[in-house]
Structures are given as C-alpha cells and as structure tokens.
Amino acid sequence: MNLKIAVLPGDGIGPEVILQAKKALYAIGEVYNHEFVFEEALMGAIAIDKTGNPLPEQTLNLCLNTDAVLFGAIGDPKYDNNPNAKVRPEQGLLKLRKELGLFANIRPIKPYKSLIDASPLKREIIEGADFTIFRELTGGAYFGAKTLNEEGTHASDLCEYSEEEITRIAHLAFKSAQNRRKKLTMVDKANVLETSRLWRKVVQKVGESYPDVALDFLFVDNAAMQIILNPKQFDVILTENLFGDILSDEASVITGSIGLLASASLGEKNALFEPIHGSYPQAKGKNIANPIASILSAAMLLEHFGLFKEANVIYQAVEKAIEFKVVTVDLKADSKFGTNEVGEFVSNFI
Amino acid sequence: MNLKIAVLPGDGIGPEVILQAKKALYAIGEVYNHEFVFEEALMGAIAIDKTGNPLPEQTLNLCLNTDAVLFGAIGDPKYDNNPNAKVRPEQGLLKLRKELGLFANIRPIKPYKSLIDASPLKREIIEGADFTIFRELTGGAYFGAKTLNEEGTHASDLCEYSEEEITRIAHLAFKSAQNRRKKLTMVDKANVLETSRLWRKVVQKVGESYPDVALDFLFVDNAAMQIILNPKQFDVILTENLFGDILSDEASVITGSIGLLASASLGEKNALFEPIHGSYPQAKGKNIANPIASILSAAMLLEHFGLFKEANVIYQAVEKAIEFKVVTVDLKADSKFGTNEVGEFVSNFI
Numbered sequence: 001m002n003l004k005i006a007v008l009p010g011d012g013i014g015p016e017v018i019l020q021a022k023k024a025l026y027a028i029g030e031v032y033n034h035e036f037v038f039e040e041a042l043m044g045a046i047a048i049d050k051t052g053n054p055l056p057e058q059t060l061n062l063c064l065n066t067d068a069v070l071f072g073a074i075g076d077p078k079y080d081n082n083p084n085a086k087v088r089p090e091q092g093l094l095k096l097r098k099e100l101g102l103f104a105n106i107r108p109i110k111p112y113k114s115l116i117d118a119s120p121l122k123r124e125i126i127e128g129a130d131f132t133i134f135r136e137l138t139g140g141a142y143f144g145a146k147t148l149n150e151e152g153t154h155a156s157d158l159c160e161y162s163e164e165e166i167t168r169i170a171h172l173a174f175k176s177a178q179n180r181r182k183k184l185t186m187v188d189k190a191n192v193l194e195t196s197r198l199w200r201k202v203v204q205k206v207g208e209s210y211p212d213v214a215l216d217f218l219f220v221d222n223a224a225m226q227i228i229l230n231p232k233q234f235d236v237i238l239t240e241n242l243f244g245d246i247l248s249d250e251a252s253v254i255t256g257s258i259g260l261l262a263s264a265s266l267g268e269k270n271a272l273f274e275p276i277h278g279s280y281p282q283a284k285g286k287n288i289a290n291p292i293a294s295i296l297s298a299a300m301l302l303e304h305f306g307l308f309k310e311a312n313v314i315y316q317a318v319e320k321a322i323e324f325k326v327v328t329v330d331l332k333a334d335s336k337f338g339t340n341e342v343g344e345f346v347s348n349f350i
Numbered sequence: 351m352n353l354k355i356a357v358l359p360g361d362g363i364g365p366e367v368i369l370q371a372k373k374a375l376y377a378i379g380e381v382y383n384h385e386f387v388f389e390e391a392l393m394g395a396i397a398i399d400k401t402g403n404p405l406p407e408q409t410l411n412l413c414l415n416t417d418a419v420l421f422g423a424i425g426d427p428k429y430d431n432n433p434n435a436k437v438r439p440e441q442g443l444l445k446l447r448k449e450l451g452l453f454a455n456i457r458p459i460k461p462y463k464s465l466i467d468a469s470p471l472k473r474e475i476i477e478g479a480d481f482t483i484f485r486e487l488t489g490g491a492y493f494g495a496k497t498l499n500e501e502g503t504h505a506s507d508l509c510e511y512s513e514e515e516i517t518r519i520a521h522l523a524f525k526s527a528q529n530r531r532k533k534l535t536m537v538d539k540a541n542v543l544e545t546s547r548l549w550r551k552v553v554q555k556v557g558e559s560y561p562d563v564a565l566d567f568l569f570v571d572n573a574a575m576q577i578i579l580n581p582k583q584f585d586v587i588l589t590e591n592l593f594g595d596i597l598s599d600e601a602s603v604i605t606g607s608i609g610l611l612a613s614a615s616l617g618e619k620n621a622l623f624e625p626i627h628g629s630y631p632q633a634k635g636k637n638i639a640n641p642i643a644s645i646l647s648a649a650m651l652l653e654h655f656g657l658f659k660e661a662n663v664i665y666q667a668v669e670k671a672i673e674f675k676v677v678t679v680d681l682k683a684d685s686k687f688g689t690n691e692v693g694e695f696v697s698n699f700i
C-alpha cells in the first residue's frame with residue numbers, strides 16, 4: 001500500500017514521540033512492503049512562533065490532501081497562563097479538526113496485563129475492563145460563539161448541537177457496539193442541559209436501528225464516578241465534546257499511564273491519529289516522554305487502512321516492551337530507558 | 351441556640367435519609383440544650399406530583415425565612431428519560447439555589463481510616479488525602495439561556511460568568527486555603543473556553559490578596575486524571591458549576607462511597623446542607639440507603655452556626671458506626687443493617 005501521511009509534531013514532547021511512531025511505520029513499511037511517504041508541517045505554538053498562525057494555510061492544505069494525519073501534541077504554558085493571548089496553539093488543532101470534519105474521536109481503554117499494578121486502581125477493579133469512548137469532536141462549547149465584553153468582566157461560551165451532528169457519530173458508536181459486547185452508554189447531563197436532552201432524544205431514535213445493542217444513559221457526574229468504581233460495566237461510551245475530553249483523560253488511569261493511550265479522529269474523508277496526552281512541556285527534550293501512545297496512534301492509522309496484521313505487530317511489539325520493562329519512567333520509576341530506547345525496541349521488534 | 355430549619359426531603363431515598371439526619375439533630379438538641387424547629391416542605395418530583403411545581407411558592411418562602419435548609423435528594427427516572435418533559439424536578443433545586451443566592455458549594459473529601467479498603471483506589475494513593483472542592487453553584491451553563499428550535503433539531507446552552515460571580519467564591523476558597531495547607535488549585539479549560547480564561551484572570555487577581563496561598567491551575571481533563579492518580583496533591587480546588595459537579599462526584603470514590611459525602615451550599619444570607627448523592631430511586635423505601643451523607647450534612651449545618659463541639663460529636667458517632675461496621679450494604683456487602691439502624695446507632699451515640 002502507498003500512503004501519504006502528513007506529520008504534525010507540534011509542541012513540547014510532540015516531536016520526540018512522533019519520531020518513534022515514524023520509526024515504527026518505516027519498519028512496518030520495509031517488512032510488509034508498503035510505502036509510507038511522510039511530509040512534515042507546522043502546527044501549534046511552534047507554528048505561532050514561526051508564522052504567527054497556529055495552523056498555517058500550508059499545513060491545512062497538506063492535511064486536506066494526504067491520506068492521513070499523524071499528530072504529536074499541542075500546547076505551551078506561555079499561552080495557558082496568559083488570559084489575554086490573542087492567538088493560542090490549541091486554536092490550530094481545533095481548526096484542523098473542524099476543517100477536516102473529524103467529528104468522531106475514538107479512544108480505546110484497556111489495561112495491559114503486565115501493567116495492571118501500575119494503575120492507582122485495584123487489580124480486581126480494572127482486570128477485564130475494555131471499553132471505547134466515542135467523543136464528538138467538532139461541536140459543543142469548543143466551537144460555539146464566545147464573548148468577552150470590552151471591560152473584560154463578563155464572558156460566555158455557547159454550547160450548540162444539531163440532530164445531524166449527533167446522528168452521524170451515534171451511528172458510528174452503535175456500529176462499534178455491534179462488533180463488541182453490544183452495549184452503548186450515552187453520557188450527558190439531560191437533567192440540566194438542553195443540548196443533552198437533544199442528544200438523548202436523537203440517540204434513542206438512532207438506537208431503534210440497532211435493536212441488538214442495549215442502550216442506557218448516565219449523567220456525566222455519575223459516569224465520572226462509575227468509570228472508577230466499576231469500569232467493567234462499560235462497552236461503548238458515547239458523549240459530547242467536552243464531557244468526552246474529561247472522561248477519556250480520567251479513564252486513562254485505568255491503564256496506569258496516559259502515556260499509553262492513542263486516539264483516532266475520523267471524518268467522512270479524513271483521519272487523524274494522535275496520543276491523548278498533552279505536550280508535557282516539562283519533559284521536552286529530556287528523552288523521558290513515553291512514546292507508546294504515539295506509536296499506538298500509528299497502529300490505529302494502519303488499522304484504519306485495513307492493515308490489521310501490521311497493526312497487530314505493533315501492538316505485540318508494545319506489549320513486549322512493557323513485558324520486558326523497556327519503558328519510560330512514568331511506568332517504572334527507576335527505568336534506565338528513555339523515549340528513544342523504547343522506540344528503538346519497538347521498531348527493532350517489527 | 352434556637353434554629354428554625356426548613357426540611358426538604360425531596361425524592362427517592364431523600365425522605366428516609368433526612369429522617370436520620372433529623373434524629374441526630376434532635377439528639378444533639380436534647381444533650382446540648384438547643385432548640386431545633388423543623389418545618390417540612392415539598393420540592394422536586396414529589397412537589398410536581400402534588401402541586402405541578404417543583405419548587406412551590408410556599409417552599410421557597412419557608413426557605414427564605416428560616417435559618418437553614420436541610421435537603422434530601424432530587425430526581426425521578428420518569429423525567430430523566432423523557433426529553434420532552436416541560437417541568438423537571440431538578441428545576442426546583444436549581445431555582446432554590448438561585449433564589450437563596452447559594453453561590454458556593456463546599457464538598458470536603460477525606461477517606462475514613464476504617465474504610466480505606468472500601469475504595470476502588472489503592473490504599474497508598476488515598477491514605478492522607480484531604481481536600482475540599484469549592485464549586486460555583488449559581489452560574490455557568492446551569493443557568494444560562496437555553497434554546498431548542500421548533501423542529502426540535504437544534505439545541506443550545508449558554509455558559510456565562512461575570513467577574514463578580516467569580517470574585518466572591520474565590521475569596522471564600524482562598525480563605526479556606528489559608529486555614530488549611532495554603533494551596534489553591536483552580537480547575538478550568540482556559541485553553542478552549544472564554545469563561546475559563548475569565549476565571550483564570552479573576553482568580554489570579556483575587557489571589558494577590560492572599561500571598562500566603564500558593565495558586566496553581568489545571569485543565570479540567572488533567573484534573574479529572576490527577577484526582578485519581580494523586581489526590582494528596584490537592585488542598586482546595588476551586589472551579590465552576592459543571593466542572594465542580596463532575597469532579598466532586600468523581601472524587602467521592604476516594605472515600606469508598608458517595609453515600610458518605612455531604613455538602614454545604616452558602617450564600618450571603620442563606621445556607622443549605624445536602625448529601626452529594628442523588629435520589630437513588632431503585633433503593634427507595636427499602637431501608638438500604640446509606641444515611642451517613644445526610645447525617646453529615648446536619649453536622650455541617652451545626653458547624654455553620656459555630657456549634658463545632660456538637661458537630662464533632664456527630665463526626666465521632668459516624669466514625670464509630672463505620673468502625674463497628676454498623677453500615678449499609680454499599681459499605682459492607684453482607685451487612686444486616688439498614689438506613690434506620692445506622693441512624694439509630696448514630697443518634698443513640700450522641
């Protein structure tokens with residue numbers, strides 16, 4: 001297979017971890033005779049520094065015209081603590097999601113056997129947990145109108161959803177549930193929010209076409225609790241943008257490290273793959289960041305193009321790295337291995 | 351002391367658990383020579399059933415003219431799964447919070463020594479954790495304009511905040527931090543939301559008057575993770591309404607059961623005390639609901655009026671109940687004790 005892949009390393013540890021993902025893909029390409037052509041471009045704080053724009057035109061065009069996007073991480077503390085910054089790195093990522101129409105963010109949550117004890121949760125709570133979060137990614141408060149009055153004393157964010165936006169991701173989530181344990185949990189705050197009530201109504205309606213899938217509903221406050229109390233109850237979780245952001249980071253604790261979780265963002269035409277962790281600026285350039293999430297996002301990319309055998313080889317390589325304790329310090333406090341060594345181990349294994 | 355207390359049992363298990371809280375207060379009154387006069391009123395689904403209004407005028411007037419409100423629980427599944435319901439139980443509680451000006455909801459999180467093993471989290475993670483969440487309670491998406499178009503295909507919720515709303519709760523939170531370990535963590539989503547950027551700016555400004563308190567900021571997705579990974583890092587958490595709703599339910603897992611957590615909602619003039627759990631309709635009338643959160647909300651009421659010794663007696667009684675395993679099934683699967691027995695134990699101890 002020939003794939004043209006846009007690579008956006010982004011900020012902080014992004015460039016370091018994405019390098020390891022590329023190495024894994026190169027190795028796959030060699031062994032299985034695929035040609036992956038990478039083209040790098042700027043996004044995020046680094047793009048602001050170099051061009052003034054968090055998503056330069058050139059980057060967007062590249063992403064629109066490649067088969068897939070591999071993305072590292074975004075964010076820089078110099079913007080986070082400046083409420084008056086006019087341009088922000090995150091705007092680049094949000095605009096890219098919107099322009100590529102990446103409405104569904106899919107985050108699988110499943111602990112590694114050999115890492116079960118790395119989780120803050122007890123073994124009996126997480127052993128056997130295996131669920132996937134479908135997070136709507138191009139709507140909600142992320143994209144609604146924002147206001148700040150002139151005096152800077154009053155602000156607002158609008159959360160909006162349409163039936164159409166809910167329907168398309170609901171179908172994806174129900175289909176995924178059909179291929180899994182046939183249970184879908186819709187998470188919302190329908191006792192308070194109008195948008196949540198619309199979600200509930202539309203998802204109920206879409207669910208009628210999937211009579212083999214059991215549908216239930218949880219309020220988001222309760223869901224945040226249930227994910228920790230009894231994660232095994234979940235199969236597919238479907239939720240809106242901001243709730244999905246919160247719950248999927250929370251759910252990462254089940255696997256012991258957020259450095260292990262990748263996500264796929266899918267639209268009608270485009271697809272983007274990224275770790276769910278952030279730019280972790282304190283670790284930048286220190287060769288201590290965990291590259292596994294980024295490597296796994298490359299595996300999700302392969303799956304997306306039907307290369308299941310190849311993706312599996314990556315999953316196996318990652319499992320071996322974990323089993324042999326070739327992991328970064330987030331997983332083993334006294335580890336001698338860094339970002340690069342873990343990446344080497346994985347690509348050598350392929 | 352003479353106190354006139356409005357009692358709103360509400361829905362589901364509300365009436366059962368609030369009865370135990372009243373019993374504890376009666377016992378305190380007898381032993382320490384206080385007069386607590388209770389007056390009951392309707393709120394929630396039960397008020398809709400009887401009057402068509404989730405917060406009847408009479409209830410509101412009573413609450414406005416008493417020293418404090420003791421509230422049980424709210425919510426009924428017959429409304430939750432009906433996106434078209436015109437009146438909802440929760441509207442009663444939200445209106446009451448607004449009308450009484452209860453802008454600060456305060457939720458202490460601290461595991462009981464004898465219950466540490468009831469938590470899904472490992473002992474070493476939670477032992478020593480002790481923090482308080484300050485949740486803004488009368489602003490944000492809970493109270494902003496809501497729309498649903500005529501076709502029922504498009505909905506919106508507006509999240510709004512003003513400097514004034516943020517300032518008043520920030521002062522309370524900083525003051526609390528001054529009396530604790532002098533650390534305040536503001537939780538927001540300032541990389542995306544305009545309201546969060548306003549929060550960050552205003553809290554920074556208020557913080558200048560509390561130079562002895564260390565202030566830091568966390569994005570809500572990260573906070574949802576950190577509360578589980580390392581709850582000991584927190585002292586006081588300050589956040590807006592919806593984030594506080596999610597994070598405080600999530601944080602309840604640290605104590606092993608949401609049935610153990612109470613909260614105080616404070617305004618300039620009024621105060622309301624309630625368990626943080628919901629109406630748990632499946633348990634209604636079965637004598638299995640945990641009354642401890644409701645009993646502890648009575649203790650918070652006593653503290654609010656400066657009756658620290660009396661509040662402490664309740665805390666001790668609850669600790670004894672837990673130590674002697676006089677607890678409901680949420681804390682001990684094979685327990686023979688019910689709501690009523692736990693309440694009896696506590697009030698007999700006083």
Ligand SMILES: CC(C)[C@H](C(=O)O)[C@@H](O)C(=O)O
Binds near residue numbers: 075093541542571
């Ligand atoms: C960086 C930020 C804008 C982003 C989000 O909130 O969507 C991140 O947290 C994520 O989950 O991908």
Ligand SMILES: CC(C)[C@H](C(=O)O)[C@@H](O)C(=O)O
Binds near residue numbers: 192424425443626
């Ligand atoms: C019942 C509901 C409206 C309420 C809320 O969301 O505030 C509850 O979850 C709470 O936390 O007190």
